[in-house]
Amino acid sequence: MYKIISDTSCDLTKEEIKDLxxxxxxxxxxxxxxxxEDDYNLSIQEYLDRMEKTENPIKTACPSPYDYLKIIEKNIDKDIYILTISSKLSGSYNSAKIAEQEAKDxxxxxxxxxxDTKSASAGHTRIVLKLLDLLKDKSFEEVIxxxxxxxxxxxxxxxxESMKNLIKNGRIKKSAGLIA
Structure with a gap:
């Protein structure tokens, strides 16, 4: 038995999450x-409208170690695989690693x-689906x-589509964003 945990960088549908x-x-x-919260209760239209209207930076936070640990603790009788967005894009991987160590202790x-899927969105989803395929006939140690x-x-x-949010959040200079 196994449990797959993923941050919401993965693009499975609500039905796929349940089925898989x-x-x-x-x-x-x-x-x-x-x-x-980036979950299935998120009103995408409200979120996009608010994002478009604000002149302030949009703040994001990755899941905390505690967020991961809560799910791990419910599944300690299973082989647990946690997949995260690229560690180059978010602290989600680090949070998962802290939770992993706490659970092991x-x-x-x-x-x-x-x-670390070293990806996001479709690439992250591909890694999850590949893992599910591997789990059909491989052990924990063989899958890794x-x-x-x-x-x-x-x-x-x-x-x-636009550099606007990258500029607002200080990820790129305004001049570079306007040129791009």
């Missing part, structure tokens, strides 16, 4: 003091492995090197 037994740990997004026989190899082969590229 994946559990999400949501990111949090704050716009002008209003906090949103607390529950000596728990099997947990944290996978294969899924790590898959993640290491990921290449992530982004296409943005």
């Amino acid at each position: 037994g994946v559990e999400y740990v949501p990111f949090k997004i704050s716009i002008d003091g209003v906090e949103y 607390k529950f000596r026989n728990v099997k947990i492995y944290v996978i 090197p294969v899924i790590e190899k898959e993640a290491n082969n990921e290449t992530t590229m982004f296409v943005l």
